[in-house]
Amino acid sequence: MIKIIGDIMLDAWVNGDCQKVSPEAPVLVVKESSKEYNVGGAGNLSLNLSNLGTHTSLYGSVGSDTPGLKIREILIQNSVKSYLSLDSKCTTTKTRIIGQNGQHLIRVDKEEQYKEKIPAEKLLEDLTESDTVIVSDYNKGVIKKDTVQKILQKCKNVYVDPKQDFTAYVGAFLVKPNMKEYESWFGEFEPKSAQQHCKENHWTWLIVTDGANGIHVVSKDSHKHIQGEEVEIADVSGAGDSVLAVIAHYLQTHDMVSCCELAVKGAQKIIQKRGVSIIDKTDIEDTVVWTNGVFDILHNGHLELLKFAKQQGDILIVGINSDSSVKRLKGEGRPFNNSYVREQQLLQLPWVDKVVVFEDDTPLEKIQEYSPDIIVKGGDYTVETTVGNELAEVKIFPTVEGFSTTQIMEKVKNNAEKNSKINNNCQLSIFKDKIDERLGCLRLNDTRHDLELLIWENGRCVALNARHPNMVAMSAVHWKAKFADKKSLKA
Numbered sequence: 001m002i003k004i005i006g007d008i009m010l011d012a013w014v015n016g017d018c019q020k021v022s023p024e025a026p027v028l029v030v031k032e033s034s035k036e037y038n039v040g041g042a043g044n045l046s047l048n049l050s051n052l053g054t055h056t057s058l059y060g061s062v063g064s065d066t067p068g069l070k071i072r073e074i075l076i077q078n079s080v081k082s083y084l085s086l087d088s089k090c091t092t093t094k095t096r097i098i099g100q101n102g103q104h105l106i107r108v109d110k111e112e113q114y115k116e117k118i119p120a121e122k123l124l125e126d127l128t129e130s131d132t133v134i135v136s137d138y139n140k141g142v143i144k145k146d147t148v149q150k151i152l153q154k155c156k157n158v159y160v161d162p163k164q165d166f167t168a169y170v171g172a173f174l175v176k177p178n179m180k181e182y183e184s185w186f187g188e189f190e191p192k193s194a195q196q197h198c199k200e201n202h203w204t205w206l207i208v209t210d211g212a213n214g215i216h217v218v219s220k221d222s223h224k225h226i227q228g229e230e231v232e233i234a235d236v237s238g239a240g241d242s243v244l245a246v247i248a249h250y251l252q253t254h255d256m257v258s259c260c261e262l263a264v265k266g267a268q269k270i271i272q273k274r275g276v277s278i279i280d281k282t283d284i285e286d287t288v289v290w291t292n293g294v295f296d297i298l299h300n301g302h303l304e305l306l307k308f309a310k311q312q313g314d315i316l317i318v319g320i321n322s323d324s325s326v327k328r329l330k331g332e333g334r335p336f337n338n339s340y341v342r343e344q345q346l347l348q349l350p351w352v353d354k355v356v357v358f359e360d361d362t363p364l365e366k367i368q369e370y371s372p373d374i375i376v377k378g379g380d381y382t383v384e385t386t387v388g389n390e391l392a393e394v395k396i397f398p399t400v401e402g403f404s405t406t407q408i409m410e411k412v413k414n415n416a417e418k419n420s421k422i423n424n425n426c427q428l429s430i431f432k433d434k435i436d437e438r439l440g441c442l443r444l445n446d447t448r449h450d451l452e453l454l455i456w457e458n459g460r461c462v463a464l465n466a467r468h469p470n471m472v473a474m475s476a477v478h479w480k481a482k483f484a485d486k487k488s489l490k491a
Contacts, residue, residue, distance in 0.1 A: 001055055002248060005123050005151075006042030006136025006143060006161070007114070008060040008084070009092035010067040011237070013037070018099040028105065030097055039074050040094065042136035044238050044278075045161070046080050048245035051278050056080065057126070059119040060142055061087035063112070083126075085118040092140055114141035124150060132157045134248060135172075136241075139163035148172060161244055166201065174205040176244055182208050189216065191223035205256055209243055209267075211236070217260045224257050228264050231272055239267045242279040287313030290372035290392070292363045294321050295342050296335045301378075301399065303349070308397045309376040310351035317354045317370055318346050319363040329361060362387045449475040 062068035092111040199220035214228040269283040367388035379399030
């Protein structure tokens with residue numbers, strides 16, 4: 001359980017068009033078209049964590065006013081468990097006026113310092129050693145100078161998003177200032193000195209966010225700079241909250257550097273959106289797509305299916321039936337290509353990231369293991385008949401008409417039989433001048449073995465006038481080899 005304590009505020013967005021200047025003063029007139037609301041500060045952090053799948057409890061204060069009521073309404077709608085005291089008559093509110101094309105025209109702030117100690121007292125009452133606590137300090141009064149130290153006495157796994165002097169957070173597990181805040185504490189950032197500050201203040205981790213320049217991950221023994229990519233920035237509001245939420249969520253299963261890499265990726269998604277946005281796993285995690293089949297003889301239908309599957313996400317995993325599984329499902333004559341050949345063929349395609357061979361008749365166990373977000377199957381399936389439909393979203397790709405492995409193999413078989421019949425007929429036609437039409441057979445005079453042979457198209461053969469049985473056997477061997485190698489036959 002992650003418990004969050006800190007300053008909570010309401011972010012309001014008034015959207016409209018600016019078509020004229022006020023006759024009362026040289027200012028723009030905004031014609032309001034809509035309003036949007038979100039919870040900022042500690043509330044936004046809680047919403048981010050909740051959306052990532054982490055259960056949280058939120059401790060803070062709001063005013064007994066309409067914005068305070070709106071905050072409680074939003075938290076309830078998003079299933080966030082909260083303990084909020086009604087501290088003042090005024091809830092901290094930030095109202096942005098937005099013109100056409102998302103242009104930020106002005107921000108109006110309304111706030112009072114919170115004075116009640118109820119949130120901290122309630123948190124300390126509920127706190128256990130196994131809990132993780134995040135202190136979201138916006139210096140609005142909820143986090144007093146000694147609040148963090150009191151929390152640290154009961155719980156060591158404390159994360160801090162700071163706004164006060166760094167001495168208020170000595171001993172925290174993680175402290176996350178932005179670069180401006182860090183420089184106000186210690187001057188210009190330098191990795192070695194940052195490591196020393198981390199050691200002196202007993203911080204396990206010092207995470208310094210630096211806008212488009214990414215994140216500095218610092219411990220007393222190490223420094224890692226994770227560079228962000230250049231993206232078009234729409235709004236930086238809430239980016240810091242998303243960074244801390246991603247770290248807190250993923251640190252349960254990842255190392256700190258990996259968490260910060262994900263956090264940078266997530267923050268870049270957030271700043272491309274207008275307003276305070278809530279981060280989603282799709283913003284930071286690769287979308288995994290699964291499809292499966294025999295893929296015995298690759299044809300255009302397979303290629304179109306695989307291309308479509310890759311377009312649905314970031315990573316495409318292709319499951320293929322093992323040879324024994326194919327035999328059980330398709331018969332002894334299959335597969336035409338063994339699993340190694342099929343695997344290598346698939347891996348040569350630009351859309352396939354991984355191939356998995358499964359022994360069972362269905363891929364359910366492998367689907368459970370790889371937990372794809374999306375499963376893609378061909379048009380001969382429905383969502384209901386797709387294995388794993390309860391575990392992931394299913395997308396059906398229409399069957400490409402005219403392409404089927406079974407049809408291809410049947411065509412090859414028919415052509416082989418046709419060619420074999422033609423070849424047999426050709427063998428007899430070589431000796432067309434020696435055909436006994438009355439008997440319907442080929443009549444050969446074998447002078448080498450001193451006998452005559454009658455050969456029918458069905459393979460029946462009769463020897464005439466043979467001097468000795470051994471001659472018959474020797475003649476049979478001789479002419480069998482001749483017919484096997486048609487090029488050596490001479491009329």
